[in-house]
Amino acid sequence: MFLKQLSLLNYKNLAQIEFEFDTKINCFVGKNGVGKTNILDAIYHLAYGKSYFNPLAVQNIKHGEEYFVIDGLLDKNNKEEKIVCSLKKGQKKTIKRNGKVYDKLSEHLGLIPLVIISPSDADLIVEGSETRRKFIDSVIATLDSSYLQLLIQYQKTLSQRNALLKYFAVNQIFDADNLSIYNEQLSSSGQLIFEKRKQFLAEFVPIFEKHHANISGGNEKVALKYESQLFESDLLSLLEDNLQKDRIIQYTSVGIHKDDLIFEIDGFPIKKFGSQGQQKSFLIALKLAQFEFMKKQSGELPILLFDDIFDKLDETRVQKIVTMVNDAVFGQIFISDTHAERTELIIRKTHQSYKIFNI
Known part of the structure; x- marks a missing residue:
């Protein structure tokens, strides 16, 4: 399973942006604040029907706009699945699979197995039960x-x-x-x-x-x-x-x-x-x-999102992750980083296909 395409409209600070992804490694690089993490969050949103970073759905709508739309195209078992998640102010959020609205979120959970690794995971240690x-x-x-x-x-x-x-x-x-x-x-x-x-x-x-x-x-x-x-x-x-x-x-x-x-x-x-x-x-x-x-x-292999972790890890830990990629432990990977050169240097060591998107 992998995410082929992603289209965002009025999601957080992103007015309109589209991507066609590599089946293995995809990197979003750019300065802080440009929206790299928001793209990862949109992918998470497609899988779980909610943001990883902001539980208040209406706050994920771009400031000054009335709605957001996340449109994704999956390849799952060699079959295309179109997932659209949208929210309009004052209305209930909807998730559609191939044009059909889910009655319950539980019907969607599990369709896109996904794991995110982010600096905000520290909340698991410092916050309450x-x-x-x-x-x-x-x-x-x-x-x-x-x-x-x-x-x-x-x-x-x-x-x-x-x-x-x-x-x-x-x-x-x-x-x-x-x-x-x-x-x-x-x-x-x-x-x-x-x-x-x-x-x-x-x-x-x-x-x-x-x-x-x-x-x-x-x-x-x-x-x-x-x-x-x-x-x-x-x-x-x-x-x-x-x-x-x-x-x-x-x-x-x-x-x-x-x-x-x-x-x-x-x-x-x-x-x-x-x-x-x-x-x-x-x-x-x-x-x-x-x-x-x-x-x-x-x-099946879950999608893996790495949010800004190269900035937080020493070389030994990064090398461990590279080794796991080389050993085909992971499937499709999405990475955000502030340093394009560092990112490309690391992912070249994996000997996998990749795309780098400058945001």
Whole structure:
């Protein structure tokens, strides 16, 4: 699978631009601020139906315009697939496949397996647990359409239960039977999500450890640990045991919305004890593991986006990536960089076909 063509209209700072891509390596080079990363984000948008960098869809419309359009042409199993993602202010975003609008985003997820490696991945280390949960959920949902529906159902029930707890507090009443309905629903979807996350990480962690050992030379011991209250007890029991606390604080204090993914190096939190270089190696290994996992599950090579990483990596890490390209580990690759000469020097070492686009 590869992306043949891309056309953008009013996407972020890009008024109108079109590309015809190489099947292997494509590089966008130019000064900071010209829109290189925005092109990568548009490709991500085609795959996931949303921006990687800006979750507010309307903010992806070029300033002063009323809409954006992302138009892509894929070659998937030697068959052309035309994907169009568009948004007009005040209207719902639409994604079309070969002219037909999807009823649900979940129907589109997985059509274009894709992984992005970006400096903003540092958020996975420095931000809170929600960022890491989103990473887990994004990988699983791309390969399991039922998982996204479980997440939507869980979040809806959670909001309803929280609203009920607030209603009880404001009106100084309590209805155990009414609350138990939400407890049952939350437990049902929450337990399934927990099991799917647990199964995913059991497969994912060994892949991550392998990639980290390759990048770092095996000199450090890293760990990814799944942290969940549901290891202690089933969700229904947890909800019942924490009922008095929830009534006082007026929201649900236990559940899979509290799960986290713990990042460690040599037994300590990498956020506090990892150097910048160690953190970079950790994150690249995490994303390469995502790539391999998606490749294994989908049976095809995901598209790989490298956002400005040559500027952030030392020569040893860059050489590791070049070696993987040479070994045909990756399929189609898109790269953004500020230095055209550096980019061409690096990609020539891969001995693969390429195109360079000056933005």
